[in-house]
Amino acid sequence: xxxxxxxxxxxxxxxxxxxxxxxxxxxxxxxxxxxxxxxxxxxxxxxxxxxxxxxxxxxxxxxxxxxxxxxxxxxxxxxxxxxxxxxxxxxxxxxxxxxxxxxxxxxxxxxxxxxxxxxxxxxxxxxxxxxxxxxxxxxxxxxxxxxxxxxxxxxxxxxxxxxxxxxxxxxxxxxxxxxxxxxxxxxxxxxxxxxxxxxxxxxxxxxxxxxxxxxxxxxxxxxxxxxxxxxxxxxxxxxxxxxxxxxxxxxxxxxxx
Amino acid sequence: xxxxxxxxxxxxxxxxxxxxxxxxxxxxxxxxxxxxxxxxxxxxxxxxxxxxxxxxxxxxxxxxxxxxxxxxxxxxxxxxxxxxxxxxxxxxxxxxxxxxxxxxxxxxxxxxxxxxxxxxxxxxxxxxxxxxxxxxxxxxxxxxxxxxxxxxxxxxxxxxxxxxxxxxxxxxxxxxxxxxxxxxx
Numbered sequence: 001x002x003x004x005x006x007x008x009x010x011x012x013x014x015x016x017x018x019x020x021x022x023x024x025x026x027x028x029x030x031x032x033x034x035x036x037x038x039x040x041x042x043x044x045x046x047x048x049x050x051x052x053x054x055x056x057x058x059x060x061x062x063x064x065x066x067x068x069x070x071x072x073x074x075x076x077x078x079x080x081x082x083x084x085x086x087x088x089x090x091x092x093x094x095x096x097x098x099x100x101x102x103x104x105x106x107x108x109x110x111x112x113x114x115x116x117x118x119x120x121x122x123x124x125x126x127x128x129x130x131x132x133x134x135x136x137x138x139x140x141x142x143x144x145x146x147x148x149x150x151x152x153x154x155x156x157x158x159x160x161x162x163x164x165x166x167x168x169x170x171x172x173x174x175x176x177x178x179x180x181x182x183x184x185x186x187x188x189x190x191x192x193x194x195x196x197x198x199x200x201x202x203x204x205x206x207x208x209x210x211x212x213x214x215x216x217x218x219x220x221x222x223x224x225x226x227x228x229x230x231x232x233x234x235x236x237x238x239x240x241x242x243x244x245x246x247x248x249x250x251x252x253x254x255x256x257x
Numbered sequence: 258x259x260x261x262x263x264x265x266x267x268x269x270x271x272x273x274x275x276x277x278x279x280x281x282x283x284x285x286x287x288x289x290x291x292x293x294x295x296x297x298x299x300x301x302x303x304x305x306x307x308x309x310x311x312x313x314x315x316x317x318x319x320x321x322x323x324x325x326x327x328x329x330x331x332x333x334x335x336x337x338x339x340x341x342x343x344x345x346x347x348x349x350x351x352x353x354x355x356x357x358x359x360x361x362x363x364x365x366x367x368x369x370x371x372x373x374x375x376x377x378x379x380x381x382x383x384x385x386x387x388x389x390x391x392x393x394x395x396x397x398x399x400x401x402x403x404x405x406x407x408x409x410x411x412x413x414x415x416x417x418x419x420x421x422x423x424x425x426x427x428x429x430x431x432x433x434x435x436x437x438x439x440x441x442x
Contacts, residue, residue: 012434013412016402017345020411047437049337051406053384054391055299057291064308065286069279071312072319076277203313204343207321225320244321245339 006030006037008044015044075225146180149173155233157183157254168211168252170196170233177226179208181233185251187213188237194251195242198224199232210242211235230256264288267332267375274322282319289333290315292380293340300344300407310343333375345409390440398433401426 010027013019019027031037146152152173159166168183181196188194194213197205208222235252265284273281290311297307314336391399404410404418412430416423 008438009431009434012438013405013430016405016430016434017409018405018412018415018430020413045338047434047441048406049334049341050383050387050441051391051402051437052296052337052341053292053380053387055295055407057295057384058298059291060294060308060311061304064312065283065290068286068312068315069283071316072279072282075319076279202347204317204339244317 005034006040008040011037011041011044012047015041015048145176146171146173146178149176151175153256155230155254155256157233157235157252159185159252160250163249163251166213166235166252168235168254170254172198172230172233172256174229175226177224177228179222179224181208181211181220181222183211183235183252185213185235191240192248193238193240193242194235195238195246196220196222197234197236197246198228198230199234200228201231205234205246207242207244208233232256264375271322271332274319282315282322285318285332286315288375288377289336292333292384293336296337297340297344300341300409301348306347307344310340310347314340314343333380341406349409387441390437393440394433394436398429398436401429402433402437405430 006027010019010023014024014027014031031041152171155170155172157168157170164186166183166185168181168185170179170181172179179198185194194211196208196211198208199205206224206228208224209220211220232253232255234246234250234254236246236250237248239247265281267285267288270281270285274285293314294307294311297310298304301307301310317339318336391402394402400419401415404415405412410418412426413423415421415430416426419426421429
């Protein structure tokens with residue numbers, strides 16, 4: 001360290017993943033609290049990423065692309081891939097089990113009656129409510145599929161050392177790519193979101209969407225690519241709105257094994 | 258007279274991909290697969306493993322197209338950083354770095370704005386500059402950097418592998434990175 005900031009050389013080595021032991025821990029502790037050095041680290045990543053260009057380009061076999069395009073086509077046709085706009089939440093359904101679907105339907109009937117007596121603006125609210133209930137109905141159907149399948153598994157996610165208190169459960173069916181999450185964690189700090197991940201035995205974690213701190217009474221249904229078997233599920237603390245890949249600490253983890 | 262076709266910028270292809278346009282995805286694959294496959298093959302020294310990582314990487318790009326924000330970093334930068342992470346993880350069985358170290362912020366501006374590597378000619382020129390910069394390093398420094406980058410070794414691991422004192426390894430890697438910083442900016 002030089003004065004109050006990290007050495008440029010240390011940042012280079014960290015970007016290379018070459019630091020270890022106490023040096024790494026000390027630098028990481030500093031980085032967590034120093035936005036200026038975080039910026040310098042981004043520049044260091046620039047230099048280290050460039051090193052990869054020293055490897056001569058090599059064309060992969062044509063079969064690699066054709067197989068990839070087949071997978072993309074299959075996912076597109078099955079609707080397994082959800083391409084969502086930037087900074088929007090992955091589509092999910094807030095089931096309110098405490099109310100129950102029947103009660104929700106009754107509420108819709110009541111709302112229809114009430115809103116019919118009101119002006120057209122209320123009509124918009126009615127449409128929104130109908131859309132929400134329609135999603136709830138779809139979620140309820142999905143829930144039935146998962147709970148009724150003999151090859152579904154329940155994974156309990158437990159809090160991590162020095163992490164916020166909490167616990168959650170994921171009921172998941174890998175064959176269908178369908179799961180239901182419920183649980184409770186201490187409220188996320190301001191500007192942060194909790195995000196659920198399916199961690200496969202190989203490859204990158206799959207984004208299973210955002211979850212609220214209190215998801216005890218309202219489960220979240222997530223859809224992932226069918227056939228993706230989980231090694232574990234994890235909840236991480238991410239910047240508001242979540243990230244495509246985990247960046248923050250794991251607060252809950254549960255092994256599927 | 259024939260008009261010269263300008264390649265579509267990454268941002269336009271990404272926009273199209275968000276709508277499910279397979280042709281845009283195909284174009285991005287054609288643009289960056291050789292660059293990535295070269296790096297992955299060098300790290301993994303196994304063509305099949307490199308192909309699998311390459312496929313996973315592009316499949317993730319397809320699945321998460323809607324969440325990629327070009328304003329936060331360039332696409333090739335993301336592909337290079339995440340691709341390397343995955344290859345090293347696979348090489349060394351260090352799944353932890355995949356789970357926790359694919360930090361979106363880390364690749365922001367990885368390739369500076371002045372380096373438009375969407376263009377194949379510019380990309381090739383930059384690759385030549387990097388190779389030349391590495392070539393200017395003394396052999397022992399270059400080897401230390403390559404062990405760190407392409408094999409994912411820490412300084413201690415390099416010292417253990419080569420039998421060179423840790424302090425010497427540290428000096429070599431630091432000096433090499435200082436030189437690269439000076440040459441590559």
